[in-house]
Amino acid sequence: MSRLSPYIYCEDARKQADFYAKALGGEIVSVQTFENWPDASPEERSRVMHLVLKVGELQIFMADSSPIRSGNQIDLALELQSEAEARTVFERLSRDGRVIFPLKLMPWGSMLGRVEDPFGVRWQIAVK
Structure with missing residues (x-):
């Protein structure tokens, strides 16, 4: 695989x-x-x-590598097993970063949020 x-x-x-x-x-x-x-x-x-x-x-x-140029062409999507785990990871990644979309319940029934970490990498945090 x-x-x-x-x-x-x-x-x-x-x-x-x-x-x-x-x-x-x-x-x-x-x-x-x-x-x-x-x-x-x-x-x-x-x-x-x-x-x-x-x-x-x-x-x-x-x-x-240098120089680094941040872009907006990709997010890293991370699916976690529980809401508690997702909230912990979301809070840690957003510390000194920027919340793009708060972690919250979506209409389809799962949690989702987006954050940019302090290094300019964007993450989508979701609960399976």
Whole structure:
């Protein structure tokens, strides 16, 4: 079976991944830097080339990149098992970010909300 994993380019992948690990209850399982990259300058050696954040069965890949240009062409949609879990994640992601659409009950019977986190990434939080 195929798996789709978001790949997020960041100004500071470690900081952003740590934020997501705390907000989503995940764990950083792998960090590779440019330390052994043949043409890396001394400044680049500590930058993140590839980071893996595990959140349940979900993998989020991240890397340092600059400059970063935020866009509005994509949201990350996260479906959670309970309203309590969704409210917790929504509150954590929106801290120092921006609520686009409050988390609330939709006409079709489930909860949905949209938030932009402090790094400019937009999330749709829903309850299954």
